[in-house]
Amino acid sequence: MTYVAAEERYDRTPYRRTGRSGLKLPAVSLGLWHNFGDDRPIEIQRAILRRAFDRGVTHFDLANNYGPPYGSAELNFGRLFREDFIPYRDELVISTKAGYDMWAGPYGEWGSRKYMLSSLDQSLKRMGLEYVDIFYSHRFDPETPLEETMGALDQAVRSGKALYAGISSYSPERTAEAAAILRGMGTPLLIHQPSYSMLNRWIEDGLLDTLEDEGVGCIAFSPLAQGMLTDKYLNGIPAGSRASQDKSLSGDMLSDEALGHIRRLNDLAASREQSLAQMALAWALRDQRVTSVLIGASSVAQLEDSLASVDNLSFTDEELQAIDKDAVDSGINIWSTSSDH
Numbered sequence: 001m002t003y004v005a006a007e008e009r010y011d012r013t014p015y016r017r018t019g020r021s022g023l024k025l026p027a028v029s030l031g032l033w034h035n036f037g038d039d040r041p042i043e044i045q046r047a048i049l050r051r052a053f054d055r056g057v058t059h060f061d062l063a064n065n066y067g068p069p070y071g072s073a074e075l076n077f078g079r080l081f082r083e084d085f086i087p088y089r090d091e092l093v094i095s096t097k098a099g100y101d102m103w104a105g106p107y108g109e110w111g112s113r114k115y116m117l118s119s120l121d122q123s124l125k126r127m128g129l130e131y132v133d134i135f136y137s138h139r140f141d142p143e144t145p146l147e148e149t150m151g152a153l154d155q156a157v158r159s160g161k162a163l164y165a166g167i168s169s170y171s172p173e174r175t176a177e178a179a180a181i182l183r184g185m186g187t188p189l190l191i192h193q194p195s196y197s198m199l200n201r202w203i204e205d206g207l208l209d210t211l212e213d214e215g216v217g218c219i220a221f222s223p224l225a226q227g228m229l230t231d232k233y234l235n236g237i238p239a240g241s242r243a244s245q246d247k248s249l250s251g252d253m254l255s256d257e258a259l260g261h262i263r264r265l266n267d268l269a270a271s272r273e274q275s276l277a278q279m280a281l282a283w284a285l286r287d288q289r290v291t292s293v294l295i296g297a298s299s300v301a302q303l304e305d306s307l308a309s310v311d312n313l314s315f316t317d318e319e320l321q322a323i324d325k326d327a328v329d330s331g332i333n334i335w336s337t338s339s340d341h
Helices: 042-054 070-090 113-127 146-158 174-183 209-215 256-271 276-284 300-311 317-326
Strands: 016-017 024-026 028-031 060-061 093-098 131-136 162-168 189-193 217-220 292-295
Touching: 016 209, 024 028, 028 042, 028 300, 042 070, 042 300, 070 113, 093 113, 093 162, 113 131, 131 189, 146 162, 146 174, 146 276, 162 174, 174 189, 174 209, 189 209, 209 217, 256 276, 256 317, 276 292, 276 300
Parallel strands: 028 060, 028 292, 060 093, 093 131, 131 162, 162 189, 189 217, 217 292
Antiparallel strands: 016 024
16 A cells, blocks of 8 residues: 555654754654664564654664664665655655675775765665765774765765765764864764663763764664663563673673662653653753654554653653662663774
């Protein structure tokens, strides 16, 4: 059946300006890191994307190596875009990234111009797009001059293959440097994508201030700490979960101490008549410098639960103080190597 988007799709979702740019993003965006590879039924993927757009989620975030296997998330998205979303291209913000390993040999990862621009061409081909809205440097490359990596982003924009340039998991110092280089080239840095959650608060130590100073937006990935900030692990590690498979979440992270913090946060969420996931997303959005939070979804029901977070984004001072007691680092930042440089 031909997809026709809901007429009321823009009625409930708040949008925030990305830094000092003209681009607005939905407060909750959809990431295709997990659940859109070849290990998931295409019809479930279709249902999630359709429902997300029907609820005003205009931003879909990908990367070259999302899957599994690498590239399959872009291929699957490309198929669904072609079948369902072509009429709505100008209502969508589609992003992709290059930086992590993607293909064999010396040109298949990191931040060289060779890799970045080749990867973008491959991503556009997989998705069947003429351009992406945002093209990211997925991680800082300590062995490539930053001028070269930023020059690749600048060239992507000038060639018309991307509308905006972004970076991910860069330190405050490297972010400021990257912003200055791009500004000098005439292609402003639009957005930074860091990991951020109640259990991983590293961006509060300088990065948010840098983004504010530079006029750069912030879109937080893993705001649910790889699923730790949901009700999934309150009573142990269920079969088939990320933690049970050591898929970007080690069972070691779910210590008794960590679970104690999570259970107390869950109790507070219940007092707010929210799920733990909803409160965690609302908390990440409490700072207006955070443009959007990136969620994953394995089902329409999970998507709906996360999107309901925008129904209650306000916190009392007492609630924030109570959260601070349990919103502590839990060793979840597996991307810290990039932002340590």
